[in-house]
Structures are given as C-alpha cells and as structure tokens.
Amino acid sequence: MLQIKDLHASIEGKEILKGIDLEVKKGEVHAIMGPNGSGKSTLANILAGREEYEVTSGSINYLGEDLLELDPEERAHKGIFLAFQYPVEIPGVSNVYFLRTALNEVRKSQGLEELDAAQFLKLVRRKIDLVELDKSLLNRAVNEGFSGGEKKRNEIFQMAVLEPKLAILDETDSGLDIDALRIVANGVNSLKSKDNATIVVTHYQRLLDYIVPDVVHVLFKGKIVKSGGKELALELESKGYDWLK
C-alpha cells in the first residue's frame, strides 16, 4: 500500500528526515516511536502533504501512485487521513456541516453520490457511539471550546465517518487520560480491517497497550534505527531511547 524510499526532507533549510525507508501493507498497524525532535510528526505531515516541509530526495508510492505529486485534498480523496496532533478550530462552522462537506468531497472524487443531510445524520448516529463523543459537540463549531480529549475523540470520529484506507495518528495519545485513551484506541481498533492500514505515531508505549502494532519502528535523528515486533515497544519503555544512540 505504502512504500517510502530513502526519503529526505527539510523545513526552512534544516534537514529533519535523513533517509527513511518504510513499507506498510494492507491490514497492518505500524507504530512509529522516537524521542522528541526525531522527525515523527514531520513524517506524518509529509504523508498528508503539508507544504512547509520540503522533500529534497526519495520517493513515496501510495497505491501505485507517486504520492508527492498529489495535493493534500487529492490525498484525502484517495483515502489518506491524518489525525492531527493539534486539531484546528474553525469558528462558526458546525462540526457536522464540516464533516458532511468533507465526506461529500471524498465521495464526489470517487464518483459517488453526495449524501443529503438526512442520510448523513443516519451515518453519524452509527459512528458517534464508536468514540463515545457527546452528541452536543456535533452542532458546535469545529473543535471550538472542545477539551483536549474531546478534540482527539473528534479526530477519531471524523476518521470513522471518512473511512480512510491509510490512517495516520499523530500523537493522538498526548494529553489524554487513561479513559480517553481507551476510548480512542477502541475506536481505532473497531475500524481496523484487512483492507486498510494504520500508522500510529507516538512518544509513549502506553497507547500500544490498546492498539497492538504489527511492526514497531524507532525513529531517531531522522532515521529509522530499529524495527521489530510489538515487544520492541516494551523494550523501549523499560530502557528508554538512549541505548539506540
């Protein structure tokens, strides 16, 4: 599904990623771990198409296409979803209107008919329970005045509605208490299927108690220095990152 080859990227002239190789297959869950400043969020943002990051060399192939040639919205249409580390507020735009617009854009790009308000509401009712999101948040402005936990759950709710092929969770666990963590993880797990894949970017191991990865990668100073099974995460938890230097 996703092949990253020798990816180098920089922001404002400073090189952050120094040669990343990564392959993600359908049905897999990959965890990318690493200390602060190792380049985890950079990688997540590059996959989503954020312009501030400049890819200096290397390639990304997604479902047989050159991902780097696609605009962010085209990537979204083709099933890439980024759960933001810091979800953005859009005052005056209701959460449910925003999400319907998003879903319909994706559907239009796939030649599907747009959903009207009634059809969409039906879908929303089904999905909202997955993340135990308070229904009153649907008609509030996007993320405005949401608590940290509500924002993160709202991201997973959007993911549930948009049903992406490749979901990238950028530090979704940061700032969550243990209950919220469990709810978010349950949401992610119940959306898992043999046709989609998930990349979980995280600083801590604890999210991986709930979302069990097939592969764990350790990112350090812009390179993947170690990959392994889920036990690698536990090893990192007990030993820290220092032993990898």
Next chain:
Amino acid sequence: MSTEAEQLESLAQQEYKYGFVTDIEADALPPGLNEDVIRIISQKKKEPAFMLEWRLKAYRRWLKMEEPKWPKVEYPEINFQDIIYYSAPKNTPKYNSLDEVDPQLLETYNKLGIPLEEQKMLAGVAVDAVFDSVSVATTFKEKLSEMGVIFCPISEALQEYPDLVKKYLGSVVPATDNFYAALNSAVFSDGSFVYVPKGVRCPMELSTYFRINAQNTGQFERTLIVADEGSYVSYLEGCTAPQRDENQLHAAVVELVALKGAEIKYSTVQNWYPGDDEGKGGIYNFVTKRGIAHENAKISWTQVETGSAITWKYPSVILKGDNSIGEFYSVAMTNKFQQADTGTKMIHIGKNTRSNIVSKGISAGRSNNSYRGLVKVMKSAENARNFSQCDSLLIGDKCGAHTFPYIEVNNTTGRVEHEATTSKIGEDQIFYCNQRGLDTEQAVSLIVNGYCKEVFRELPMEFAVEAQKLLSISLEGSVG
C-alpha cells in the same frame, strides 16, 4: 500568485465587462450643477413647490460645505461639475436573448441562483410582455395596498402623498447633515417610499419587487421608510448579482422612522463594481443611512458589503424613545484595491435604550478595511446598554484592517462594552480543511462564512443563502 488564481481573477473581471452598459437615449441635461439644474429636475418630476424650496436650500448649504476628509480612504478629487445630474433613462434592450449574453456572466448568475427571468433583466435582455416576476410584483402590490401599506417610488409618493413625505423627509437626515447628504437632497433622482400603517405587520419582505425596479434608481438615491405605531416591516435593498453603473459616484440617503412600538429591519447586500485589477473605475459609494427609534421601537441594520471601490457608510440609529433598541450587523469584505470605511453610530437618548453592534471585516488582496463606530450615551439616557463586537479577518499580507471605536458616555448608569479581535486565516486551518478533502478555495470560503455566521443569521433566509454564495465568489482568486 498561481495561474489558477490569475484565471479566476480574470474571470471575475469579465463578469463586469459586459451586460450592464445600456444605451441611454438622450433626454439629459449637460454636465454641471447650478440652481437652474435643480429647478429642471424638480419640474421634470412634477414635484410640489415645497420640494423645490427644500432642494434649493440644501444646494445653497452644500456650496458652503466641504468634502469630508476624515475617512481612511483615498481617491482622486471629484469634479462635481463633470457629473450629469439629470437624465431620463430609456433603457433599450441590448440583447434579444440570453444566448447572446456573455456566458461567464450567466455562470455567475447561476452560481447565485438567480431566476432566469431576473437574469434577463439584469443582463439587459429584452423581456416578454408577460413576465412572471412583473405579474408577481403586481400581485404583491395589490396585497400590500389591501393592508394600507404604501410602497412606491419616492417621486410618485411626492405627487400622491405629499403631506406624508413632507412630514418625514429630512426628519432623520436633515438636508444639510453632511456634504453628501446635502448633495443628495439637492439633486436626488429617485428611490423608494414605504409607509406601514398603525399596527400592520407587513406581510412580505419588500424585496423582489424592489429588485425588478432597482435599475432606474440612479446615483443619488433617496429612500424613506416610515413604520407607524406598532407596525413591522422588513426591507431588502440591493442585489447579489454584480452591478455596474455608468455613474462612478453614488451618494444615497436612507431615512427610517420607527414610531412607538414599531420595528424596521433593513437588510442590504451591496455588490457594486469594485474596479479593475489596479483599482481603477470602481464605484464610490458615499451613503448616509440613519434611523430614529421612538418609544419601544426597534431598528436593525444588517449589511453585507462586497462591492464598490470605495465605501463610506455608517448606518446609524438614534434611540430617542425610552426602551428603544438599535442593532447593527455588518459584513464588509474588501479585495484587490477596494477601500471601505464603514461602521455605525448608536445615539442613546431615551431611558433603558439598548444597542448591539456586530461588525465583521474581511480584507484580502491589497485592500483596506476600517471599522468606525460611535456609541454615544446622552445625559438623559438612564440605564443605557451597548455591546459592540468588531472583528477583522485578514487574508494574505498586503491588506489592512483598522478599527476606530469612539465612545462617549454622559450618564453614569450607562454600560458600554467593546470587544475587538483581529485574526488571519491560518495556514493551519486551510491545511486542516485540505486534509479532510476540501480544496483551498472551498476551505477559505468555509472559514470566512463561519466567521460571518453571526451576521448572516440576521438576514432573511433567502438573502442569507445568496450572501454566502456571493462571499464565496468575491473571495475567488484571493488565495494564491
């Protein structure tokens, strides 16, 4: 700027290139203004004698007045002797069918959802003798007259209801109020007159009718709306379709009179030609709008301003009666080289008077957008309350937003609150929308419409939908 944005901009340009240039058959005076010109205007319109005196008085005062220099707008000096002050327009259709009209223009109309027959009117296409909207308008007129509501051109009102007009004309905006109001009083061409009798709730928004008749109102428009005791009227001015006019200078006056317990809701959507890419040729819109609210009366101004090269406009409410309410909701959007200096004045005179101001400025391109507002609490105004919220949104880094709030409180029981914010559409917000599948123009439009929500919800439903579309179209090409 990307090529796509350039294309969009050139499209927006074309929208104004065709359509509104109508051949005017000559029945016009030469350019220039003097007392004889005013006499001819009054005579041509068969006005009662008092009207001529009123106009002349205004003209004599105008001669001694100076153009205001305090607004934050810049424009070359206007030569008032170059303007034609009277021409009787006889519009001849420019096209025989819509097929001949520039397709880009039609696309804009379609985007705005304007009905086909109205498109013809707007584009200058000959219309059939049996024309749906006209007959609808006639039906409206009959229904209104059944309830005693008068709604007609002010020139007609001067002939048919001279006493009523005489009683209220200039009672809110005196003929000598300011430079442009004085000029308007001297030479006004036409406009609307509305009278709603005691206790009558006007059964419809006075809009569709107006839109059809909007073409001949000219550059010095005069509107007078009187809501008698306990009555209600909602009036919609303007049109979301792009409008071009031969006259560069527009100086309108609108007066509202809300008698005891009456309510007037006045909504405007203004989309005059804003000028070319260098900011040349756009319309100068210098408007005086003011209402007086008597005891327990309420006046609401709601405006969505997207057009004109220069806008100079401060819809105001004089809260004369006890417990009266004044409201002002405004979205002013400027793009390219547009300049807007707009806001409101709330003058609290009566006891327990309340005013509410929500102003949303949006600046894009190289435009300048200023909010200028006055809240004045007079000594007599016990327990006056005001709340003002003035927000500015910047798109890009070559535009400007400015806020000039003036507050004068002369009664210690008054409470005046003012909040102001300035924000930029963030890359973060746009990327967030992009990542969810919206392209950048959609994203900006969504964010801007969200920002304006508090104002849009004050507009009548149909107008609100049009205003949202209009804003999206006006924003096209503003993000590279």
